[in-house]
Amino acid sequence: MDLLEQIWNSLGEISIFGLSAYKLLFAFGVLLLTLILQGFIAGVIIKSIESLASNTKSDLDDQLIAIIKEPLGWLVLIAGFWSVHIILMEYISPQLNKIITDIIGLAAIALVANVIYRSAPLLGQLLKYLTIHTETDLDDLLVPYFPRLFRIAAIVVVCIKGAEVFLGASAGALIGLLGGAGVALGLLFKDIIYDWCCAVIIYTDGLYRPGDWIGVTGLSGFFQVSEIGLRTTKLYSWEWGSIIKMPNSRMVGGIVDNWSQDRANVEEWGITGTLKIDGITADQAERIIAGLDEIFKSMEGFLEHYIMFLGLEGNARKIKYVSYHPPAGYGRTANEFHLRVMKLMEKEGIAAQNVFIITDQESYTKNMKMAIKN
Incomplete structure (x- = not known):
């Protein structure tokens, strides 16, 4: 040691x-x-x-x-x-x-x-x-x-x-x-960042989900949500069979009519419209309302229906109908319903040029303005 x-x-x-x-x-x-x-x-x-x-x-x-x-x-x-x-x-x-x-x-x-x-x-x-x-x-x-x-x-x-x-x-x-540098880049890419924030809003507020059928302000037609990305939402156009990419900011800033979100557990899509008929009597208007009610009752699949007489507009009598139908068989039922309405008009002896069936108020208003100008 x-x-x-x-x-x-x-x-x-x-x-x-x-x-x-x-x-x-x-x-x-x-x-x-x-x-x-x-x-x-x-x-x-x-x-x-x-x-x-x-x-x-x-x-x-x-x-x-x-x-x-x-x-x-x-x-x-x-x-x-x-x-x-x-x-x-x-x-x-x-x-x-x-x-x-x-x-x-x-x-x-x-x-x-x-x-x-x-x-x-x-x-x-x-x-x-x-x-x-x-x-x-x-x-x-x-x-x-x-x-x-x-x-x-x-x-x-x-x-x-x-x-x-x-x-x-x-x-x-x-x-x-x-x-x-982040602030500078944020100002440079503010539109992209805004779209990202709108993607968060879409999910948190539940505006729509992939697979939902929707209508969008500014776009004519019926669309199915194909995919929700950080910047854009892909919409499948049922009419043209094409894919439309819409910025999320436009989807949030506009009005989205979601047909796949229902008020209850029952899935329902609306079949609605307004009849404007020129030159008919009160008795004919009453028979047409009764005929519409009978059409709804005789066809299978309708969940609810309402018929309202809205009074006069110029020389025309306005009758509005609202109904709800499940998504399954919706298109076939809508076609059959409108054909039966046409047959009802023919049965009452009402000329086709005196009847307007309005199912899209926005398009109807535009067409009427163009007709007045011409």
């Missing part, structure tokens, strides 16, 4: 380039142990885990091993350099000590960012699994973008820390600079 104590004291008195010999030897031992541990983890532990994972059917464990395999070795190396730095700290100048501390901190942040970057697809799959159990569709729309968001966030954090270390800029100033 005396001999070992003498050797230790002798090492304490020896200095190499101004460094204590025993601390230098200790630091060298830590560094050597770090390299040995790094090789042991890579050559023994990781390979053992890989051999165990090869016997499983799921590829989840293989993905996890691929994510941590390389960063784990770097983590041991960073920890070793940090330990050596702690041992030799008293021999390093404050300026150099700060530089080394910042570089080790940057390496640690880069290591964590690397793990996040590599695990982004796996995190995306996890979020996708979690959203299966939710009732909203908004999260299903956003989940595919999260892996890319994780990767961008990891790169931005490393860039900020790197600029702070090598350029001497503070993180607050860099974040402020990025914020200013």
Whole structure:
């Protein structure tokens, strides 16, 4: 023991380039142990885990091993350099000590960012699994973008820390600079960002869902919602068999007539219109109202129907009808109903040119204005 104590004291008195010999030897031992541990983890532990994972059917464990395999070795190396730095700290100048501390901190942040970057697809799959159990569709729309968001966030954090270390800029100033750049880009792409916000409104307010049948202000025809994206909504035109892409901002800013959202659990679509008949007597108007009521009652499928006499408009008598029918067989029933209405007019001896059947008030008003001008 005396001999070992003498050797230790002798090492304490020896200095190499101004460094204590025993601390230098200790630091060298830590560094050597770090390299040995790094090789042991890579050559023994990781390979053992890989051999165990090869016997499983799921590829989840293989993905996890691929994510941590390389960063784990770097983590041991960073920890070793940090330990050596702690041992030799008293021999390093404050300026150099700060530089080394910042570089080790940057390496640690880069290591964590690397793990996040590599695990982004796996995190995306996890979020996708979690959203299966939710009732909203908004999260299903956003989940595919999260892996890319994780990767961008990891790169931005490393860039900020790197600029702070090598350029001497503070993180607050860099974040402020990025914020200013974000505002400028926001103004540049404000329409795109507005469409993104409108996509959130569409889902949260439940304006429509994929598969819904809708009418849109400014578009003539009947459309089925094919897909709701972050920027646009794809509409299938029933009349032309084509796809129309509408900006979400226009869908939110306009009026959407949703035929697939019902007041109750019963699905219902409306068959409605207004009869404008010139030159008929009160008795004929009464018989026509009774005839319309009989048509509704004699046809199967109608859930409810209402008939109202709206009075006179010039020389015309106005009779409005409103009815509800399930989506199944809607088109066939609507055609049959209007044919029966025409037969009713013929039975009453009313000339076709004296009858207007208005089912689209907006188009009718436009046509009447054009007819007056001509």
